[in-house]
Amino acid sequence: MRNLLPVLTVVAALLALWYAAAVWLNADWAYDRAQRAGTTLNFSALVADTWAQDKPKLPAPHQVATEIWNTTVEKKITSKRSLIYHSWVTMSATLLGFILGTALGIGLAIGIVYNRVMDMSVMPWVIASQTIPILAIAPMIIVVLNAVGISGLLPKAIISMYLSFFPVVVGMVKGLRSPDQMQLDQMRTWNASAAQTFWRLRLPSSMPYLFTSMKIAMAASLVGAIVGELPTGAVAGLGARLLAGSYYGQTIQIWSALIMAAALAAALVALIGLAQRITLKRMGMA
Amino acid sequence: MAWVLAALAAWALGIWANTRLARLPRSRGTGLAVPVIFGLTIVVMWECLVRGLNVPSVILPPPSAIAARFAVSTHILWEDFVQTVMKGALSGYVMGCGGAFLLAIAIDRFPFLQRGLLPVGNFVAALPIIGMAPILVMWFGFDWQSKAAVVVVMVFFPMLVNTVQGLQDTTTMQRDLMHTYAAGYWATLLYLRLPAAMPFIFNGLKITSTLALIGAIVAEFFGSPIRGMGFRISTSVGQLALDLVWAEIVVAALAGSVFYGGVALLEKAVTFWHPSQRGRA
Known part of the structure; x- marks a missing residue:
């Protein structure tokens, strides 16, 4: 709560900057129109005009807010124009990709920790795999999977999975290796089997690392789902709204989709944060 | 069989x-x-x-076909590489990281701004910034300037957050020592706090090096001149010329690895004193 005032100040400053930028960027169009109508604009008329254009270069925050209100609360959820419907499409791909990616990540991490060959051969490639800009291949993955008859949710989820497994592998390898030699020796004096060491010592002590990497993985997964929606011809989803908006110059629509995506990311990450707090508290670690 | x-x-x-x-x-x-x-x-x-x-090669071409395609179309690949990596990604990376670095040093003097900007910066760093791409393409036109702008926006906040955190990473004892040397703000910054911040700064530089490439390529999906890796990938997928797509992917992977490796080498040279570097032979 100590940070509340500074954060609010910064947010207010950003909003003020946004309004000012809207005036500056949209002024050309406003002057243009005034000239054609044969009138001259004084300052207050200019400001009023730049904050209320139909297809502004930069829509003012209240225009975006109105658009979001209109497309979430006022529209039926089943409507193709409802942002909630599009968010749902994106979120389902994000969640599926996130679950797949986390499972793959945990599996790889267990293999890497327990198998020396995997540690030496797979780990460098896991790191190298992330220097490949996977988002660049997203269109190809979608088209190829479509060609073999897989379409809909899964191709997007695969891209999300690829983006989200990496933070989980790195975090879990660190986490599963976090018990120190003394704790491992203690397990040995108790004659614990490998499975018992895993379930009772390694897995519990990796939990803080797992949750931290899951937060990163969730954010990456959403990015993957949004980019995965771009090449499918803008059918549904927040990415499709972005693409359609950019085709038709509907800036207000782009910005509202963007804000929705931001809210979705924030909500999903906050959800994991909540799970983290509850779990760690019950485990007595926080 | x-x-x-x-x-x-x-x-x-x-x-x-x-x-x-x-x-x-x-x-x-x-x-x-x-x-x-x-x-x-x-x-x-x-x-x-x-x-x-x-x-069928429209689904997955064999590596030999990709290599053959790579060999015959080097001039196309080079042109795309210059357009996307040199002009788009690198210029945006330098501007974005440089700007974030300078802003971090500036707000470091004001704890109030720091407390306000850090949570906001952390929040923004987790957002799907890539969605800004269509807007920026609209503002800056189809050529590399809009790609550089996307890269600037993408790398800015991760870099800012890392630098600000790095600048805070000195102990009271170290700062007191500088104080007893009668070191002023600039001397403390130059000789103590910037070197101490280097591991964090390089962490930011490494994270953002892959982001820069992704940003530059994805921004081209929203409109580009008739060259560039993103443009080539999306059009070649449409023509089912998957061997060319894979050749572009090889270029992207090489560029990404060299970029990341370069930053990592620089890190090794600059932060040789840090425990994470000393451990390795």
């Missing part, structure tokens, strides 16, 4: 070689050989399976 058997044989050989190598004491040689053998095994299996199972 023979190709499939060859793939299985390659797989068995790769595993056998790696298991043997992994049993040897760990050294530079084995540390390098094991991942290389792993990668080679995958490429050989890919080639054999694609041939053996008659996978």
Whole structure:
């Protein structure tokens, strides 16, 4: 709560900057129109005009807010124009990709920790795999999977999975290796089997690392789902709204989709944060 | 059938070689050989399976076809590389990271701004910034300027957050020592706090090096001149010229690895004193 005032100040400053930028960027169009109508604009008329254009270069925050209100609360959820419907499409791909990616990540991490060959051969490639800009291949993955008859949710989820497994592998390898030699020796004096060491010592002590990497993985997964929606011809989803908006110059629509995506990311990450707090508290670690 | 058997044989050989190598004491040689053998095994299996199972090349071309395509279209690949990596990604990376670095030093003097900007910056760093791409393409036109702008926006906040955190990473004892030397703000910054911040700064530079490439390529999906890696990938997918797409992917992977490796080498040279670097031979 100590940070509340500074954060609010910064947010207010950003909003003020946004309004000012809207005036500056949209002024050309406003002057243009005034000239054609044969009138001259004084300052207050200019400001009023730049904050209320139909297809502004930069829509003012209240225009975006109105658009979001209109497309979430006022529209039926089943409507193709409802942002909630599009968010749902994106979120389902994000969640599926996130679950797949986390499972793959945990599996790889267990293999890497327990198998020396995997540690030496797979780990460098896991790191190298992330220097490949996977988002660049997203269109190809979608088209190829479509060609073999897989379409809909899964191709997007695969891209999300690829983006989200990496933070989980790195975090879990660190986490599963976090018990120190003394704790491992203690397990040995108790004659614990490998499975018992895993379930009772390694897995519990990796939990803080797992949750931290899951937060990163969730954010990456959403990015993957949004980019995965771009090449499918803008059918549904927040990415499709972005693409359609950019085709038709509907800036207000782009910005509202963007804000929705931001809210979705924030909500999903906050959800994991909540799970983290509850779990760690019950485990007595926080 | 023979190709499939060859793939299985390659797989068995790769595993056998790696298991043997992994049993040897760990050294530079084995540390390098094991991942290389792993990668080679995958490429050989890919080639054999694609041939053996008659996978159509519009779904997955074999590596040999990709290599052949790479060899004959080097001029296209080079043109795309210059457009996307040199003009788009690198210029945006330098501007974004430089700007974030300077802003971090500026707000470091004001704890109030710091407390306000850090949570906001952390929040923004987790957002799907890539969605800004269509807007920026609208503002800055189709050429590389809009791609550089996307990269600037993408790298700015991760870099800002890392630098601000790094600048705070000094102990009271260290700062008191500088105080007893009668060091002013600038001397403390230059000789104590910036060097101490270097591991964080390089962490930011490494994270953002992959982001920069992704940003520049994805921004091209929203409109670009008739060159560039993103443009080539999306149009070649439409023409089902998947070997060219894979050649572009190879270029992107090489560029990404060299970019990341360069930053990592620089980090090694600058932060040689840090425990994470000293541990390695």
